[in-house]
Amino acid sequence: MTKVFTRQEILEVIPNIDLITELERGFIAFSEGKAMVPLPGEMFFEELQGEVQIKYGHLENDPYYIVKIASIFPGNITSGLATSNGSMLVFSAKNGQLLAVLLEEGKLTAVRTAVAGAVAAKYLAPKKITCIGIIGTGAQARLQLEYLEKVTDCKDVLVWGRNEAHAKAYAEDMNKKGFNVKVAKNTADIGSSCNLIVTATAAVAPVILDKHIRKGTHITAIGADNSEKNELEPLTLARANLVVTDSLEQSRSSGEVFQTWINGLISDNDVLELGNIIRDKAFQRSAENQITVADLTGAAIQDIQIAKAVYEQLSK
Amino acid sequence: MTKVFTRQEILEVIPNIDLITELERGFIAFSEGKAMVPLPGEMFFEELQGEVQIKYGHLENDPYYIVKIASIFPGNITSGLATSNGSMLVFSAKNGQLLAVLLEEGKLTAVRTAVAGAVAAKYLAPKKITCIGIIGTGAQARLQLEYLEKVTDCKDVLVWGRNEAHAKAYAEDMNKKGFNVKVAKNTADIGSSCNLIVTATAAVAPVILDKHIRKGTHITAIGADNSEKNELEPLTLARANLVVTDSLEQSRSSGEVFQTWINGLISDNDVLELGNIIRDKAFQRSAENQITVADLTGAAIQDIQIAKAVYEQLSK
Numbered sequence: 136m137t138k139v140f141t142r143q144e145i146l147e148v149i150p151n152i153d154l155i156t157e158l159e160r161g162f163i164a165f166s167e168g169k170a171m172v173p174l175p176g177e178m179f180f181e182e183l184q185g186e187v188q189i190k191y192g193h194l195e196n197d198p199y200y201i202v203k204i205a206s207i208f209p210g211n212i213t214s215g216l217a218t219s220n221g222s223m224l225v226f227s228a229k230n231g232q233l234l235a236v237l238l239e240e241g242k243l244t245a246v247r248t249a250v251a252g253a254v255a256a257k258y259l260a261p262k263k264i265t266c267i268g269i270i271g272t273g274a275q276a277r278l279q280l281e282y283l284e285k286v287t288d289c290k291d292v293l294v295w296g297r298n299e300a301h302a303k304a305y306a307e308d309m310n311k312k313g314f315n316v317k318v319a320k321n322t323a324d325i326g327s328s329c330n331l332i333v334t335a336t337a338a339v340a341p342v343i344l345d346k347h348i349r350k351g352t353h354i355t356a357i358g359a360d361n362s363e364k365n366e367l368e369p370l371t372l373a374r375a376n377l378v379v380t381d382s383l384e385q386s387r388s389s390g391e392v393f394q395t396w397i398n399g400l401i402s403d404n405d406v407l408e409l410g411n412i413i414r415d416k417a418f419q420r421s422a423e424n425q426i427t428v429a430d431l432t433g434a435a436i437q438d439i440q441i442a443k444a445v446y447e448q449l450s451k
Numbered sequence: 452m453t454k455v456f457t458r459q460e461i462l463e464v465i466p467n468i469d470l471i472t473e474l475e476r477g478f479i480a481f482s483e484g485k486a487m488v489p490l491p492g493e494m495f496f497e498e499l500q501g502e503v504q505i506k507y508g509h510l511e512n513d514p515y516y517i518v519k520i521a522s523i524f525p526g527n528i529t530s531g532l533a534t535s536n537g538s539m540l541v542f543s544a545k546n547g548q549l550l551a552v553l554l555e556e557g558k559l560t561a562v563r564t565a566v567a568g569a570v571a572a573k574y575l576a577p578k579k580i581t582c583i584g585i586i587g588t589g590a591q592a593r594l595q596l597e598y599l600e601k602v603t604d605c606k607d608v609l610v611w612g613r614n615e616a617h618a619k620a621y622a623e624d625m626n627k628k629g630f631n632v633k634v635a636k637n638t639a640d641i642g643s644s645c646n647l648i649v650t651a652t653a654a655v656a657p658v659i660l661d662k663h664i665r666k667g668t669h670i671t672a673i674g675a676d677n678s679e680k681n682e683l684e685p686l687t688l689a690r691a692n693l694v695v696t697d698s699l700e701q702s703r704s705s706g707e708v709f710q711t712w713i714n715g716l717i718s719d720n721d722v723l724e725l726g727n728i729i730r731d732k733a734f735q736r737s738a739e740n741q742i743t744v745a746d747l748t749g750a751a752i753q754d755i756q757i758a759k760a761v762y763e764q765l766s767k
Contacts, residue, residue: 191494200503222540
């Protein structure tokens with residue numbers, strides 16, 4: 136019998152799962168070629184600018200395969216509905232039966248994206264984090280900071296957003312959760328004070344200039360997940376000591392690596408996958424003064440890992 | 452709120468839906484380019500020979516988009532589970548919300564395939580059907596005959612299958628449903644007695660030879676849905692007066708049209724889509740002595756049409 140779980144039931148079990156370990160295992164297996172993750176299916180609804188993505192796949196030796204259908208309908212904002220939505224389906228890889236429908240409403244995509252940010256920081260950020268810089272003030276900018284708590288003790292945060300009221304609200308909300316967040320005047324401020332920076336915007340032009348990024352900084356760019364969006368200058372990736380992506384294949388057509396590549400400033404050989412650096416210490420940050428960049432476009436392997444972990448937790 | 456419907460609930464409403472009209476509308480819109488139906492997603496599980504297909508799409512002006520995940524796991528036969536399985540999801544094309552999960556277990560794929568056979572016969576079979584020939588004895592061979600009842604009064608049937616016991620069981624079962632089914636000695640018998648023939652097998656070599664097909668015959672080939680399977684000789688399609696497919700795009704890589712094309716005996720110009728002939732009488736059978744072939748590989752537009760019709764019926 137197919138089980139159906141609501142968003143609320145799913146949210147309740149998430150704190151009981153070690154998602155960092157689950158995603159790390161997934162990234163390693165993916166980079167070792169042990170995951171079957173075909174290219175995502177896509178639909179676009181011109182009139183409403185609505186986007187649908189179907190991500191699916193299977194990890195070698197897993198008893199499951201996963202299908203996620205996620206959508207973004209920007210117009211929902213006027214009707215009070217969330218703009219992002221999604222469901223994940225867990226199937227038996229032994230007989231094709233639909234084991235569970237996770238009515239997660241896009242929440243698991245948001246969480247697995249934030250967890251990937253924490254994984255990137257765990258292996259790439261400097262040992263001593265002086266201040267966390269967050270560029271962007273939306274739901275993902277909040278989740279990123281919440282999950283960073285699992286990999287760093289630093290509570291000092293500078294936030295910047297185009298809309299100052301949103302940045303103030305961000306600071307107020309996150310301070311209630313035990314952080315010490317101040318609103319930055321501009322992203323140059325963030326560059327000069329912070330050595331762990333997360334960009335989580337929908338920008339189509341750099342949100343922090345290369346000249347404002349100091350040596351010894353790690354940046355995780357979360358926002359750009361297609362060929363249009365762009366948060367960093369190509370120069371930053373070009374001069375970074377380490378450039379890491381979740382999926383090399385996806386980076387060939389989206390995100391910061393893609394932007395740098397079309398500017399002729401980077402090649403496949405200059406980029407590692409998260410799975411490579413988790414597995415092998417030799418590929419991780421090796422000096423405090425290095426610049427490192429993680430460009431995360433969001434890989435199906437993350438959906439596979441979070442869906443099966445949540446399903447197993449719910450089935451206990 | 453997402454509604455979840457069981458196989459039993461779905462089966463109960465099917466008789467209340469005019470599926471022939473629904474599919475006809477879908478085929479026409481599809482052939483007019485009014486449907487968004489990206490290429491299906493696929494996964495293959497080597498060890499178990501398990502196949503998963505994701506078909507999805509949206510019809511212009513529809514308030515829905517549909518995603519179907521279907522699977523075939525041949526090994527299920529040893530565990531008593533059905534080898535075919537599937538679920539269809541109905542989403543709002545206005546806001547991306549998951550409206551309904553149809554836990555149809557592959558049944559709707561089976562039914563829409565049978566309905567397409569009936570639609571093909573409606574426009575292509577001779578006016579006077581003397582005897583229906585069925586090649587194949589499985590679930591789809593049964594459903595094809597059941598749905599043909601909606602487009603012809605002929606009850607006389609000859610059936611043939613590789614396994615004689617299965618053919619006898621077929622005759623016995625279908626006779627209880629009001630048909631007059633006899634088991635044929637071979638498919639030559641079917642060719643000489645029947646002028647409406649349906650092939651519904653998993654064959655990889657022709658199941659009825661061209662020399663056994665008489666003028667004035669319509670054949671619907673249902674079984675071949677990939678580049679390996681094959682039920683008719685290329686010669687039959689080459690000499691047919693009309694060759695019709697559900698999807699020209701799919702026919703370029705699967706089914707009888709594909710087999711004939713790789714033998715150099717047919718080109719795109721020789722093949723029409725079901726949507727073309729439903730819309731325009733000029734493309735339908737124009738004489739009783741013509742040979743016509745419908746090669747159906749199974750199109751996502753059928754899934755879209757049946758899923759939304761079932762959802763709307765269930766929501767009444």
